[in-house]
Amino acid sequence: MFKKALLIAALMTPALFANAHEFDLGSLHIEHPWSREMPPVAPTAAAYFVVDNNGKEADRLIAIHTPVAEKAEMHEHVHAGGVMKMQQVQAVDIPVGGQVKFEPMGYHVMLFGLEQQMKAGEHFPMTLTFEKAGDVEVQVNVQKDAPAAGETHTH
Structure with missing residues (x-):
């Protein structure tokens, strides 16, 4: 009986992680990591999330890694000059009591060298490295469309 209950719990665990939308690392709170489903031939994808700093000192997001992309x-x-362009940044400051949104047309994570494009309903791990707080692994939900305004919770 115990083995059966353990098996059922193990099978349900991935479903619980797939629906997890909030992650904490010390005083940092990461909300709703997501990525838009892309066509199978697309060479890149992007990931988005919100970081709240509820602590007493600023921090910086300095690196991001995921096993689903080479980079x-x-x-x-x-x-710039009346034209919207995208540029790489080496770090993103997370101010005390502040919030930084990684969203379309703002900060975002570009994923290059994907093994394959993920489909809506799937998820993948992504590790965020902060200068002071360290590493936190989040689960990025792949969605058909951007979340509705009410889906991303703010404090």
């Missing part, structure tokens, strides 16, 4: 880079969209 993950932080990027931002900027207006």
Whole structure:
């Protein structure tokens, strides 16, 4: 009986992680990591999330890694000469009591060298490395479309 209960719990665990949308690392709170489903031939994908700093000291997001891509880079969209362009950033400051949104047309994570594009309903691990708080692994949910305004919780 115990083995059967353990097996059922093990089978349900991935479903629980697939629906997890919030992750904590010390005073940092990461909300709703997500990525949009891309066509199978797309060479890249992007990931988004929100970071709240509820602590008493600033921190910086300095690296991102995921086993589903050869390379993950932080990027931002900027207006330059009347044109919107994307550029890589080496770090993103997370101010005390502040919130930084990784969202379309803002900061985002570019995933290069994907083994394959993920489909809506799937998820993948991504590790965020903060200068002071360290590493946290989040689960990125792949969705058909961007979340509705109410889906991303803010504090």
